Amino acid sequence: MTKQLHLNAFLMSTGHHEASWRLPESDPEANGSLEHYVRLTRTAERGLFDSIFFADGPVLYADVGRRPSGGFEPLTLLSALAVVSDKIGLIATASTSYNSPYNLARRFASIDHLSGGRAGWNIVTTAGGDAARNFGLADQPSHAERYRRAREFVEVAQKLWDSWEDDVQVADKASGIWGDAKKIHPPHHHGEFYSVDGALNVARSPQGYPLLVQAGSSTDGRAFAAQYAEAIFTAQQTLADAQEFYADIKARTATFGRDPDAIKVLPGIVPVLGSTEAEAGAKAAELESYIVHEFAHGQLADLLKVPIADLPLDEQLPADLLPEDAIEGAKSRYTLIVDLARREKLTVRQLIGRLGGGRGHRTFTGTPDQVADALESWFVSGAADGFNIMPPVLPSGLDLFVDHVVPILQARGLFRTEYTADTLRGHYGLARPENSNAVAGLKLA
Structure with missing residues (x-):
């Protein structure tokens, strides 16, 4: 096959099943262990995954009595994981409701430099009054306002990433000129929610922009994704629903003058694996018994x-x-x-x-061949470009997927057998964005 699956590993403490921490094999303190996440990153990279991903929110969501809570701020964690990995993409969640465009654009540009072009931003608007009250607000802004804010936020971030042309740095020791000031373009943005005047204080990064990811599937979320996103993490329970979502996103993307193939739809799946159906079923039953x-x-x-x-x-x-x-x-x-x-x-x-296993994402219990069949079925049926793999238990669930499902997908020609690119955009088959200011300069010339 010429078209192949894209796989992202969604990493969460001891696993996505809420009771995974109660298993004898689990370390209940893994969410605070850098060593744990280093191991998972190296396993996913051994499995040739396109990327790893961390969810986040500026609030303590879970009742700490229920499951491991709290954890590392994801961009900080990605800085450490960039050093212990070579190829795999590094995606972190950050909210457009509770950040400023300048600081966040700077952080993602920095991660992209530090990782050699492997950064991705999962763009969220953050629902819930608890988060709002952590930032001095009485309640969350309306759904529509959060998405208006998100659109302006992303546009400002793109202006900031483009505020340096790629060839600003001259480094001419003889003349004493380090950089070409004419190739710095402050955004001078003054909009409904944000006023950002000056250029970014980080050079344009290897990817130009981090890979832009989005995870909302409401009407507003779909419209936002079609305009800006390059990958979508989505939750779908049935093939028919997944096909509808996939077709709708691709059609909406085309209305913005974008190539529908430039946006990758990755439904979440929680694979409960066993060497036999009975073994997989027993694992699922054990996890449910601990809820x-x-x-x-x-x-x-x-x-x-x-x-x-x-x-x-x-x-x-x-x-x-x-x-x-x-x-x-x-x-x-x-x-x-x-x-x-x-x-x-x-x-x-x-x-x-x-x-309990995936908070609404599809859970599939079976053998490695059956899991591979399930992924292939959705992939060839116009329901997905790949999958957001959500192991119910970590690290064992990721180990099993890499060691037993990935080889089956490779043997079927559905997944790569080696990395052929060095950047996250390269893994997803996406071009580096042109700098809007450089393009404008060429047109003026």
Whole structure:
């Protein structure tokens, strides 16, 4: 096959299953261990993954009684991981609601330099009033306002990354001229949310811009992704839903004059692997047995915006939940979870079990061949360009995927057998963006 899968490893403490930390093999303090993340990064790179990815938010989301909480700020962590890896891409989440464009553009440009062109930015708008109150706000801005802010934020960041042309540095010792001042272009941006006057104080980085990633699947999220994103992390439960999302994103991307192939759609999948179906099923059952329903029940009630008393564990969801357009938080995840429960007629207890592994992402339990079949089916059916691999248990789940699933994908011609590029953009088959100021200068000339 000429077209091949893209694989990203989504790394989270002891694994994506909320009860993974309770397994005898797990280190409950792994989320604070650099050595743990170094090992995972090297494993993913051994598996020739395009990238690794860290989620983040400026708030303590989880009840610390429930699962390992807190952890490293991801851009700081990427700085350390850049030193112990050579090829794999390094993607971190950062919010457009609770950062400033200048500081964040500088940090990502710095990571791109330090890693030799392997940085990626997962752009989020951050839902939830708790985060807002950490920044002096009474509540979160509206869903629509968060996306207006995000658009302006990204445009300012791009202006800052373009504020240095690639050949600013002259370094002429004889004349005493270090750089060509005419090739510095301050953005002088004054918009609805941001005023940023001066040029970035970091030279244009190896990739020009970090790879731009987005993870929202609401109507606003899809429109934003089609305009700016180069990879999308999405949650889809069924092939039909994944195909609809894939076709919609590609069509929307074309309306912005972009090549639909320049945006990679990567649904999340939580692979529970065993050498036999029975072994994989036993692993899934063991993990579910460790779920503490008291904690999970409360989190589900909070997500659905209903009192916990209205969610009896052994009954189905109430019929009168809020409509999607009344939700100001994570619209797409709310809709996915409600649709899953309705479609499969799950009780609240059963729904909690289904969400324990991936919080709404697709969980697949089976042998390495069956997992490879599942990935190939979606890939060839117009549902995905690759996958966001979310091991339920770490490090063992990533080890199993790299050692047993990757070789099957390679044998089928679905995945690379060696790295052929040095940058994250190169892994995803994307060109380095031209500097808008240099292009404008050529047109004027």
